[in-house]
Amino acid sequence: MLLLFLLFLSLYSFFFIRQALPQGAELEIEVSGELRYALPLSTNKTVEVEGPLGRTVIEVKEGRARIKDSPCRNRICMHQGWIRSGAVVCLPNRVMIRVTGTAGRREMDAISG
Amino acid sequence: MRKINFLIVVLSGILFLLSCTPAKEKLYTKNRVAMDTFITVTVASSSDRDAEKAMDRALAEIERLSVLFNYFSEGSEVSLINRNAGIRPVVVSKETVDIIEQALSVSRETDGAFDITIGPVMALWDFHHGVLPEEQAVKARLELVGYRHVEVDREKRTVFLRKKGMQIDLGGIAKGYGADKAVEILKKNGIRAGLVAVAGDIKAFGMKPGRSSWRIGIRDPRQGNDTKEIFASLPLREQAISTSGDYERFFFRSGVRYHHLLDPKTGYPASGCRSVSVVTGEGALTDAFSTGIFVLGPRKGMETLRRLGFDGVIVDSNGVVSLTEGIKGSIAFSEKKS
Structure with a gap:
């Protein structure tokens, strides 16, 4: 009886804690509104995605992310540099990188401006 | 017998906990590019299907409006109005009349500080390449700026720009208007809480799951x-x-x-x-x-x-x-x- 109860309690706690505790910051990479990657911002990685114009290169390093290379003409997305929060959007190549799940005050539903 | 009792206790426990969380609401998000910008729609819903359907309809509404209001597209109603500046009033959709009337009311309240007829002057500025326009050219184009020269007939659903060469550009109001209309669509589709962000123009309704x-x-x-x-x-x-x-x-x-x-x-x-x-x-x-x-x-x-x-x-x-x-x-x- 006790064993079963403990097993049940531990299973429930596992799911409950996963929901209740904040998760680490993640980087989501979307192309044309479709999520392609979701990876922890703490990893060091370079990811490539194909948009309508070609290949966009995204670099994740030391808790930051940036669009490293882009086939778009003006490369405004690349000039935006590194982000730790918020998003960078490449409109011509329909690529968005966005930091989500940052615990604490800076977690916003949207940013105006 | 004791084993059966254990099972009953455990099952009752699971059922009790499940009863505490009926059809839990989650947040759903969808993005799309329209109105030359990035749009995010977020809704609270307990059904994947309902959320998807409502978000798709809201985004489709913004796309529909962006076709009407696009300054750069030959086929838009805004371009039709601009091409007929100084020539004749043109019949447009209810939404175009609606947004232009709202824009004109903001112009009146701000004594012309907001003005959708700024287009001809704006066209002289190239912010990307950092080109400063000629002073004389700016002065000449200012002749074409003035919200008082926009005539709207709500009954006939027509818009007329009195001076030839005048242009309206709804870029300063269309994103917010789009957010309004998308929220209307979400509500019509049974969503009780959501957020529409057309770039930095954001409209929210209801409370997030968890009552925040x-x-x-x-x-x-x-x-x-x-x-x-x-x-x-x-x-x-x-x-x-x-x-x-x-x-x-x-x-x-x-x-x-x-x-x-x-x-x-x-x-x-x-x-x-x-x-x-x-x-x-x-x-x-x-x-x-x-x-x-x-x-x-x-x-x-x-x-x-x-x-x-x-x-x-x-x-x-x-x-x-x-x-x-x-x-x-x-x-x-x-x-x-x-």
Whole structure:
């Protein structure tokens, strides 16, 4: 009886804690509104995605992310540099990188401006 | 027998816990590119299918409106109006009449500081390549600017620009209007809480799961390397917010910042503010007034916000932040103030 109860309690706690505790910051990479990657911002990685114009290169390093290379003409997305929060959007190549799940005050539903 | 009792206890426990969480609401998000910008729709729903359907319809509505209002597309109603400037009134959709009337009312309230007829002057500025237009050219084009020369006949559903060469550009109001219409669609589709962000023009309704308000950050007009760094945040309930800033499109020449928020009276960038955020019920109004208040400057701008009963945050050209009374209790500043 006790064993079963403990097993049940531990299973429930596992799911409950996963929901209740904040998760680490993640980087989501979307192309044309479709999520392609979701990876922890703490990893060091370079990811490539194909948009309508070609290949966009995204670099994740030391808790930051940036669009490293882009086939778009003006490369405004690349000039935006590194982000730790918020998003960078490449409109011509329909690529968005966005930091989500940052615990604490800076977690916003949207940013105006 | 004892084993059966154990099982009954465990099963009852599971059923009890499940009964505490009936059809839990989750947040769903969908993005799309339209109106030359990035759109995010977020809804609270307990059904994947309902959420998907509502978000798709809301996004489709924004796409539909962007076709009508697109300044750059030959086939848009805005282009049709512009091509017929000084020639004849053109029949347009109810939405185009609606948005132009709202734009004209904002022009009247701001004494022309917001003006959809700024297009011919705006066309002289190239912010991407940092080209300063000829003074004479700006002066000449100012002749074509003036919201009073826009005639709208609601009954006949026509719009007429009195002077040949005049142009309207709804870029300063369409995103907020789009957010309004998308929220209407979400509500019609049974969504009780959601958020539509057409770039920085945001409209929220209802409460998030867990009964918390939507929280919106206001971008720091003088951010460092961390793009979209915010300097303040505030809760948003049944309201919209828009921010206009001198950091969106600009270039420096001889140490002067030339940005895209032009004063329709001079044809040159308005000085006095770094950014203006406006909060009120309608996205079309927050969108247009954030530009209008920016152009009016901090003092006249704050007077206008108070007179209209809107809330707002003004960051002046020295970085001094002014707030309306209604926002003082709810706004939270980040450690680094601009």
